Amino acid sequence: MNYNYDQEDKVLVAVDCIIFGFDGDELKLLLVKRELQPEKGKWSLMGGFLKKEETLDEAANRVLYTLTGLDDVYMEQLYGFSKIDRDPVERTISVAYYALINIDEHNSKQSDKYSAQWFSISDIPQLIFDHGEMLEKALRRLRRRTSTDPVGFELLPKKFTMRQLQTLYEVILDEELDKRNFQKKIKQLDVLVKLNEKDMSSSRKGSFLYEFDKEKYEKKISDGFTFKV
Amino acid sequence: MNYNYDQEDKVLVAVDCIIFGFDGDELKLLLVKRELQPEKGKWSLMGGFLKKEETLDEAANRVLYTLTGLDDVYMEQLYGFSKIDRDPVERTISVAYYALINIDEHNSKQSDKYSAQWFSISDIPQLIFDHGEMLEKALRRLRRRTSTDPVGFELLPKKFTMRQLQTLYEVILDEELDKRNFQKKIKQLDVLVKLNEKDMSSSRKGSFLYEFDKEKYEKKISDGFTFKV
DNA sequence: TCAAAAGTGTTCACCGTACACCCATGG
DNA sequence: CCATGGGTGTACGGTGAACACTTTTGA
Numbered sequence: 001m002n003y004n005y006d007q008e009d010k011v012l013v014a015v016d017c018i019i020f021g022f023d024g025d026e027l028k029l030l031l032v033k034r035e036l037q038p039e040k041g042k043w044s045l046m047g048g049f050l051k052k053e054e055t056l057d058e059a060a061n062r063v064l065y066t067l068t069g070l071d072d073v074y075m076e077q078l079y080g081f082s083k084i085d086r087d088p089v090e091r092t093i094s095v096a097y098y099a100l101i102n103i104d105e106h107n108s109k110q111s112d113k114y115s116a117q118w119f120s121i122s123d124i125p126q127l128i129f130d131h132g133e134m135l136e137k138a139l140r141r142l143r144r145r146t147s148t149d150p151v152g153f154e155l156l157p158k159k160f161t162m163r164q165l166q167t168l169y170e171v172i173l174d175e176e177l178d179k180r181n182f183q184k185k186i187k188q189l190d191v192l193v194k195l196n197e198k199d200m201s202s203s204r205k206g207s208f209l210y211e212f213d214k215e216k217y218e219k220k221i222s223d224g225f226t227f228k229v
Numbered sequence: 230m231n232y233n234y235d236q237e238d239k240v241l242v243a244v245d246c247i248i249f250g251f252d253g254d255e256l257k258l259l260l261v262k263r264e265l266q267p268e269k270g271k272w273s274l275m276g277g278f279l280k281k282e283e284t285l286d287e288a289a290n291r292v293l294y295t296l297t298g299l300d301d302v303y304m305e306q307l308y309g310f311s312k313i314d315r316d317p318v319e320r321t322i323s324v325a326y327y328a329l330i331n332i333d334e335h336n337s338k339q340s341d342k343y344s345a346q347w348f349s350i351s352d353i354p355q356l357i358f359d360h361g362e363m364l365e366k367a368l369r370r371l372r373r374r375t376s377t378d379p380v381g382f383e384l385l386p387k388k389f390t391m392r393q394l395q396t397l398y399e400v401i402l403d404e405e406l407d408k409r410n411f412q413k414k415i416k417q418l419d420v421l422v423k424l425n426e427k428d429m430s431s432s433r434k435g436s437f438l439y440e441f442d443k444e445k446y447e448k449k450i451s452d453g454f455t456f457k458v
Numbered sequence: 459t460c461a462a463a464a465g466t467g468t469t470c471a472c473c474g475t476a477c478a479c480c481c482a483t484g485g
Numbered sequence: 486c487c488a489t490g491g492g493t494g495t496a497c498g499g500t501g502a503a504c505a506c507t508t509t510t511g512a
Contacts, residue, residue, distance in 0.1 A: 005319050008278040010239035013322060049237040052320055056311040080309050080324045082285040090234050091281055093242065095309045163464080180466070181502065203463040205509040392491080409493070410475065432490040433483040465508075473500080481492075 014087075014094040015059045016047035016131065018078070018138040019068070021103035022155040024164055026120045027171040028103060029135065031127070032067065033115040038088055039128040045135075046114065047094065060097040067116055069109035074100040074154040076145075079137055086130045094130075098138040100154035121171070146172050147229050150191060153212040161199050161207040162186070169229070189227060191217040243316075243323040244288045245276035245360065247307070247367040248297070250332035251384040253393055255349045256400040257332060258364065260356070261296065262344040267317055268357040274364075275343065276323065289326040296345055297330065298338035303383040304328040305374075308366055315359045323359075327367040329383035350400070375401050376458050379420060382441040390428050390436040391415070398458070418456060420446040 019030040031043040048063040050056060056077065065071050075097055082093040103118070119125065127135065145151045152168050166182045186192065193213050198206035220227075248259040260272040277292040279285060285306065294300050304326055311322040332347070348354065353364065374380045381397050395411050415421065422442050427435035449456075 005241055005278070005321070008241055009281040010241055011279065011281065012234055012237055012239055013242065049234065050240065050311070050322070052238040052240065053313065055313060056309050056322065077309060080285050080306060082279075084282065084284065092234070093279070093285065161464090178502070178504085179464090180504085183465080184467095185501090203509085204511045205462085205464050207464055390491090407476075408491090409477085412492080413494095414474085429483095433485080434481070434489080434491050435483080436491055459512105461510105461512090463509090466506090468504090470503085471501095474498095476497085477495090479493090481490105483487105483489090483491105485486100485488090 012087075012090060012092040013050040013056075014047050014092050015050060015056060015063055016045040016094050016096050016134060017060055017063050017067075017075075018045055018096060018098040018135055019064065020098065020100050020121075020138075020142065020155065021106065021118060022168050022171070023103050023118070025167065025171075026122070027168075028118040029121055029124060030067070030101075030106075030116055030118055031125070033117075034128055035115075042128050043117075043119075043125045044128045045096075045131045046116070050095075056095050056097075060095075060099075064097075064099055067114055068101065068106050070101055070106060074151060076141075078134070078141060081130050081134065083130060094134075096134040096138065098142065100142075100151060102155065102157060104157055143173055149227055150189065150212070150217065150229060152229075156212075159195060159197070159199075159209040159211055161202065161209060163202065163207060165210070185229065189229065191220065241316075241319060241321040242279040242285075243276050243321050244279060244285060244292055245274040245323050245325050245363060246289055246292050246296075246304075247274055247325060247327040247364055248293065249327065249329050249350075249367075249371065249384065250335065250347060251397050251400070252332050252347070254396065254400075255351070256397075257347040258350055258353060259296070259330075259335075259345055259347055260354070262346075263357055264344075271357050272346075272348075272354045273357045274325075274360045275345070278321075279324075285324050285326075289324075289328075293326075293328055296343055297335050299330055299335060302328050302330050303380060305370075307363070307370060310359050310363065312359060323363075325363040325367065327370065329371075329380060331384065331386060333386055372402055378456055379418065379441070379446065379458060381458075385441075388424060388426070388428075388438040388440055390431065390438060392431065392436060394439070414458060418458070420449065 021028040021030060032046050034040055034042050034044045046063055046067045048059060050059045060075060061071060064073060078096040078098050080093060080095045084091065146169065152165065155168060156164060162183055166177055170177055191213050192210045195209045195211060197209045199209050200206040250257040250259060261275050263269055263271050263273045275292055275296045277288060279288045289304060290300060293302060307325040307327050309322060309324045313320065375398065381394065384397060385393060391412055395406055399406055420442050421439045424438045424440060426438045428438055429435040
């Protein structure tokens with residue numbers, strides 16, 4: 001029996017980030033143009049290698065921060081991808097993460113050091129390696145999450161209208177929802193604060209703005225409440 | 230820009246298997262006694278290191294096969310664990326898998342080369358490293374799966390009674406279920422075959438045996454059916 | 459005054475849940 | 486004949502889904 005692991009193989013471990021945003025109209029994905037061979041010039045998820053002295057979560061946050069300047073963002077580990085030749089350069093396994101970010105907040109910080117670009121989810125270019133597969137999985141997970149946790153709010157600005165929220169759910173779930181049923185359900189959740197303030201940009205009448213009440217939400221969760229949106 | 234990854238860190242990647250079984254009465258976990266320092270003699274999930282030329286799934290199946298002699302088993306990747314000092318010997322990340330096996334089939338093959346032992350889920354000894362955390366996560370995942378996919382059948386022998394099936398669900402979900410409602414729900418799923426055969430071991434009257442009809446299940450799934458048990 | 463989006467309730471079908479009694483048999 | 490587990494049906498409440506009209510106001 002060995003008392004160390006000297007004879008074991010070591011491998012490169014990457015993290016790749018599936019970064020979702022919402023522009024009020026469509027679900028978006030942030031991609032970067034790959035700067036090195038092979039597949040140079042193709043679109044890719046933003047990724048990086050795990051360093052010896054950091055956890056996967058830290059690596060994923062570092063990658064996200066490097067690209068967007070954002071931290072304190074909703075992020076969740078998705079899956080470990082490990083096909084032998086997934087990266088033709090060298091054996092690399094990749095742990096994918098997906099992140100939900102507020103697209104406006106991001107745009108105010110974005111540099112295009114990495115030639116990053118937002119793509120509509122319905123119009124994604126071909127991605128390198130197994131990144132397409134990662135995206136698929138992230139989308140499925142996001143859809144599932146959406147109907148058990150109010151993750152949608154992560155994608156919206158602080159103040160938003162019911163219509164924006166509904167549109168967001170519609171693009172995530174890829175189906176149309178009934179306005180009345182949607183509002184009923186959301187209001188039942190009782191985690192929104194209706195502000196005394198209207199957004200006048202979308203109609204003459206104007207629509208009330210809401211805020212997500214995170215504290216109330218946390219409290220409900222800790223009281224054993226489970227959300228089903 | 231680099232054209233290779235020479236400057237990147239490589240790390241040890243382990244897989245650890247959370248192996249569930251069911252003895253007709255309780256949910257069980259298969260553990261091994263750790264044979265090397267540190268924490269020698271303590272109980273541990275069965276694990277192994279990812280080799281250069283295999284995928285994570287392959288590694289997990291290899292580990293499972295090595296311990297149990299079983300392959301073709303329900304197995305699912307769970308999560309990547311990566312705390313810096315999770316393994317005190319050396320920096321190692323571990324991708325956990327959980328498996329559902331038929332405990333009888335296993336017992337007929339078991340050698341105790343690895344001092345493996347089944348433990349009731351309600352009476353698990355302290356585990357090494359972060360294996361306790363892995364188990365927690367696996368249990369949560371199993372509970373969720375149980376109510377969206379008929380995974381339970383993986384844990385039962387080919388022929389089983391309704392009572393066994395119900396008990397299994399009860400121990401997984403950790404709550405009592407109503408016999409009538411349970412049978413109604415299960416029968417609605419329409420993936421069981423009632424056999425012309427009774428199990429006489431549990432009562433004088435005897436109870437009918439059922440088989441899971443995997444083909445029917447696959448067909449339903451591919452027709453877009455979603456299960457909610 | 460009209461166009462365009464906001465806001466709002468009711469009905470119905472279905473599903474989950476609670477609940478109790480008879481059946482068959484071996485001892 | 487009786488003790489034990491097996492097997493079955495109904496009633497009710499809650500939830501999800503369908504559905505249409507009025508309000509506001511800037512142009």
